[in-house]
Structure formats: C-alpha cells, structure tokens
Amino acid sequence: MMRRTWVIKAILVVSFLALTILGGLGLYEQRRFDIPIVAGPGVTKVVKLSDYSQGLKGTIADTLVFILEGKEAGGKALIMANTHANEPEGMLAALIMIENAVVDRGTLIIIPQFNHSASRNTKPGDGYPLYFEIETEWGKKTFRMGNRDASPLDQWPDPDVYIHYPEKQLLSFIDARNTNRTWPGRPNGLLMERVTFAAMEIMRREKVDIAVDIHGAETMFPVTNCIVAPEKSLRIATMAALTVKAKEGFDSHVEPSPVGFRGLSHREIGDHAETLPFLLEAPIPFLDQPTGPKTEKFLLDGKDPFLLSLARKKKLFVPYDESGWPVEKRVGQHCSLTMEILRQHAKRVPDRAVEVRGVPRYADIVKNGVGSYFHDPAKAERSKIYLN
Amino acid sequence: MVMIFYYVISAFLAVLLIWNFIREKKNVEDMALYLLVLVPLVLRILRVK
C-alpha cells in the first residue's frame, strides 16, 4: 500500500515537472529575447530613458531612446510606440522611422518600446502567440508579442485600487501597470509612473513641440481608427486627418480627448508640458473579443469571419470586409499620419519645424510590405545594431 | 521593497502546499491539485513569469 502511494506521487511529481519546465521555458525565453534594431542614416545619438529620470536606472523598464538630429535648428518631436506592447503596429512604424528617416531640420526623438517591461510580458488568459514574424528580403525578422501591462515581475503587487497621481481619480488596479494611465507620473512612484515621468522630463527639458503616442484599438471600440487630441492639438489633428484623406485616400477621424479621464497621454502631456500631444489609433482586429483563434496570422492579416459577420450587422466602428485589416495598412496609416502631423505643425510654426524625409507613406508600405523597410542586422555595421 | 514580501508569501504558500502534498496518503486527486496550484507559484518564485 505504501509502495503504491509512492509510485503515484512519483508519477505526479514527474508530470508536474514536465508541465512546469516545458511550459515555463517558452515564457522564460520570451522575456529574454532581444530584437535587433539597425540604426538608420538619420540616427545621431542613442540614449536611455533613465538618462532623464534616475529612478529607472538598472530596471527592466529602462529603454532605448533614438535621437535623429537635423543639420538645421528647428522644433522637436517625440514619438512613442509600444505604450501598449500588444499593439505592435506602433512599434513597427517607429522602427521603420528609426531605420530609414533622415532629419533635415529640427529633432526627432523616438522611443520604439516605451513600456519595455510590458514588451517582455505576456497576457495570461488571452492565449496570444509569444512572437510574430515579418517577412523581409533577407528572411524573417522576429518580434516579441508583449502585453498591454507591465510584468508583475517588475512591478508587484498591484494596489487594491489604483489612485492616479496627482488627480486622485480611482482607476482599476490593473492600470497601475498600464503606461497609458500613469501619466504624468512621479520620479519616485511606482515603476510605470517613473517611466511616464521620464518621458515628461524629455518633453520639458528638451522643449518638445509635438508628442505622438502610437496605438492600435479594437474594431468594436468607438475610439478606433482616429487621432485623439486635446483642445490645443485639435487644429493640427483635424488638418492632418483631412489631408491624408484627400491626398492618400484613407480615413482617420479626430476624437477630442475627454477632460474627465485622467492618466492618458493625450490628456496629461498637454496639461503638464508645453508639448502638443496626439494619440494615433489604428484598428487591430486581433484584440477584439468575438474572434476566432488568436493566431500569429490573424495578428498580421486581421482577417476574421466573426468580425465580418458583425460588420454586416453594423456592430463595428470601422469598415471591414474580406480583406481584413492587414498590418501593412495599420503601419502605413501610422507613418503617414505622424509625418502629416509634423508637416501641419511646420506650416503653423515655421521656426519650430521638424522636417523629415525617407519615411515611407501609406501607399508605399501597403505596396512593398512592412518588412522591406527593415535592414539585415547580419550585414549592418556592428556599431549600428542596438538590442532592445 | 514591498515586492520582497510577496516572494516570501509565495514561498510560504508553496511550502504549505508541498507539505500537504507529502502528508496526503490516500486522495490522489488532492495530490494532483496541490501540484497544480504549485505551478504558477514555483514559476513566480523562480522569476520565470
């Protein structure tokens, strides 16, 4: 009898170890996987976010900041992506700019993986793939698929309710790890508050004119396929939306930033710095609830039969047909809108202009694919490669 | 700093589960359940996830 108990226990322990090790290994590797970024011809300096806030030194939340300075003096623009690391079109657009943009006037500051901890996290319960791959001319480039929120390995525990600084609005406990709720942040607060604080410091110290925060949003979410802008950015946002519609033929409407909803970049940046904030949303069907399996293919092509059926019942907030919402369209919109916002700003305040060339537009990316703008790290100069 | 206490709490809980697993002599289902609950705790303590 005793023998039997021991045998059963041994079998159970072996199964436990098999499950834990085989299942845990993938998660372990994802957290430690680095994406090589090839700094393009326009990159003049690469610094770290912690250079602007001591509180990030030595933490996983610290992340690379790419600076592209023009020969002529002008204004400054900050571009942030992966604020939500499960909305990868923003990061892809930012990486295209880092690898290809050349600045003629003013300065472009790009943070491609803003919530770095979240990009090394996964979303329990939601069954995402751990990675996704983009086809290029030299093979496949692999990216981590992150989570909306920072990893509890880096910020634990969650409060029982998150109290926003400084307005004291009550937010969901999970939003303490959401870098689009922790703005404007504090130097010694929670780790994610230190991340947003460092970005606020960049904007205040460098006198940044324009900040663009790039996202993706569900097709069933009313605030999708749009530019979210507070009162002071509305003019530029409206002009940018009208121009891309007329010149490039894609839609993106303007949503005013709600005054009563705290912690969001498009609200707090404008309230706590001179900078004009913009938040870009492109539809990402992968994040919708009523969809088929959460596969890598679906993440990239955005095709789903359930959403198609719901679109026919007019329950989506964007046009949707058999072609889905491919990643090329999403990244293309982000690149075009960002460039158009810079152009509209330059027209209004010429001495603070930021003039950029070399960034592909919507039609280029839809035609050539996202991957054709990434350079092969194997062929690039060692000093140009940054792992993040 | 508070985070350290959470690893201590997790470790304490893991020890209690293992202790119960060792003491359990008859109920095979319970033995399996102790180990199932242990999965996320062990991986958190090892800082895998």
Added chain:
Amino acid sequence: MSGQIGIILGVMILAYAAAKAAKLSVEISMFLSAVAGGIGGALVRTPSFGQLFRHLVEGSFTYLDVILVFSTATIFMAIISESGGVNYVVRATVRYFYNKRVIALLLLMIIILIPGALTGAGSISLLVVGAPVAMALGLLGIPKRRVAAILFIVAGLSAAAPPVNIWAMILTAGTAIPYVGFELPLGIPVLLLGTFTVLVLGLRKQAATTFEKALKGMPEVPAKMSWWRVLIPFLVFFGSVLAYRIWPFRFPVLGLPLEFTLSAVAAWLVSPKKINILTLSRDTVKRLLPLLATIVVVGMLQQVMTATGVRGLLSFAVISTPLVLLILSLAVVIPVSEGVLTYGAAAVVGIPLIWYLDSIGFHATVAIAGLTLLWPLGDGLPPTALIGRLSVMVSEYKESYWKFLRSTWLPWLLITIVGILMIVFSARLEFLVRWSM
C-alpha cells in the same frame, strides 16, 4: 470556422462530462477539459501542439494574485477564530441585539458589506467576517441553509458595492469609460436589495430558540479575550487599506495579500491563546485546496478557450443576438458566464456588450452598474461557484448544494429584475451618475 471551433467546444464539454461521469472532482474535470480543448485545437494548429504546455502554464497565472489574497485572508481569519475572537464577537452581538431582530439583521448585513465593498471581492467578506456572522445568524434562529443563502447574496452585493467594483473596473478599463460616478447607481440598489434579502430570508425565526438557550449554545471564549484583542487585527487591516486611500502618494502600495499577512501577524501576537501558526496555515491551505485549484484551472481553461477561438465564439453568440432577446437573455448569460469564467466574464461578454449598448444610446455607466448586479449571482453557479461554495463552507451547511441555491430564488429574481431594468432605463437613470460626481 465556427464549425471547427464548435467541435473544439464540444470536445471540451465531452471531456468534462466524461470526467464527471468517472466520479472525478469538478477541479480535475475542468483541468481535463482544458487539456482536451488544447489537444482539439492542436489538431488544427490553433494553437500548435508545441504551445499546449505553455498555454496551460501561462493560463495558470491569470488569477495568481487572487490565490495569494484567498490564502492570506483565510489564514488571517483562521487565527482570529482559533484565538476565540469570533465566538467573542458573536456572543456580544447576540446578547445586545437578540430582541431587536431587524436592527441585528441590518447590522450584520452592513458588517458583510464593508470588506467586499472596500476590496471588490465578495470572497473577502466571507473569509473575513463570514464565520462570525453565520454563527450570529444561526443564534437568531435562522436555519443553516438560509444563513448560507443570506451570506451568498449579501456577499455578492458587497462585491458590486462601491467604492471598488472589480467587474465595473475591468469594463471601464476595457471600454475607456472613466471609473467615476458609480457611487449612487451601485450604492442605492445594493443597500435596498441587501435589506430586502436579509429581511426576506432572516426575519422569520424558524428554530425555536430562546435567548437563554442561544446564550448557552455558544462556545466558550478564553478568559483573557477582550474587545481590543479582537479589534486590533481588524484595525491593522482596515488601517492599511484606508491609509493608501488617504495618503496615496506617501503610503506604499501594500496590496491585499500583504495587508492580510500583517493583520494575521497582529492577530497572532494579541491572541490570548498560543497558536501554532505553521500547522494552522497548513490545515487552512488543505481546506482551501478546492477553491485554489479552481482559480488556477479556470485561468488555464480561459487561456485554452481564447487560443482556440472558443471564447470568441461564445462572445460572438452573445453579441449577435437581437437586442430585445439579448437584454432578456442577460438574466441567464451574465450569471452563467461568471460561473464559467469568473472575472474573465466581464471582459469576454461585458466589453463588447457595453460597446454595443453605448453605441445605440444606452448610458454606459448605469448599464455597467446594472450588469454588475447580475454577475455576482453567477458566483453561485458551477463549475466554479466560488462564493456559493465559500458561503456553504463558512456557514457549515452540510446538505445539498442545490437546495441551498434554490432558497436564494426570491432575492435572486429581484436582483435580476433590478439589474435588467437599470440597463433598459439607463439613459433615464443618468441623473444618478451626475449626482455621484
């Protein structure tokens, strides 16, 4: 594609039924159902077989913090109980209020409402104050089944009560609606429905007890027990919860598990009786095992369901229902989704639902408040039945679970009607939100 996903769903249900037929426990059956769903999905590579273990392991993390909260809170209450504190409080309550039944019932209702309202979890109410309140209700001559019923309904309401309502927080976070203005739309129905529940289920004295008999029936309390020995641990707990609310930018974020651990240490230190904390904790974990396992397995189940598309199919089915039918079906869909997914239900069914209702002119905040009255009911439904099982556990009711659940029918029905009416008339009830701000 829906055919393929439907087959995977069928495989999961079959695996569950087969496991139950083989007399396996709910937890093991759910685990096997998750594994079967994962294998079913792997056959069509959604997700691939190599990812199956990763999905199971990752899913087990979904509610890791809830496991820590449950464990620490229960150990805390076990210490209070072991030290004689629970019996002490019940003795006093019965002595003062035995002949003022309505006041006693309302007072006990408020006591259950507070911890859940502050933490957003009905389970915390039951784990912290459930046992003493159950004993007090018993001494007021209420049979155990009705005691369990009162605890279940009021604990559910406590989770919905402001200031912290986790379903509403998940919904507002997922729909980008501010989590403000919920005080009145949630507070008023919770108080009215709670009062109704305790009076309907508790006003009639069923067991023929007298005051003297009740006093005699109560267990002995250690001689050195006193009010402050009972109160100090609770002051530590509520103090640490409130301190962050009052000084959010100066007081560190402790989190519920640590708050309960500190309170447990305080309770252990002031106990008049020596307590072996290790064996007590060990036995508590043993008692909690089914609940802890359920939480872990529900996370795995949720992950497999999402990765295979089963979750999306269910969500799609809800959203595609015609409006009138949809609103009527909420009476069933919302509680059942909670029974299967617990808090995950708010994301799966709730988020698309609120987007849809909002877009056709319903007032989102009031509609969310109405929905979150319905969700706690599902915490009594299998397979998880978290709050239902806890209610039964702390009230020491030993008979059929279904008989217990049936005795909640009248408050259940009323809560359902109120919740659905709040959704239907959300636009007209909008003033409740305005008055809250």
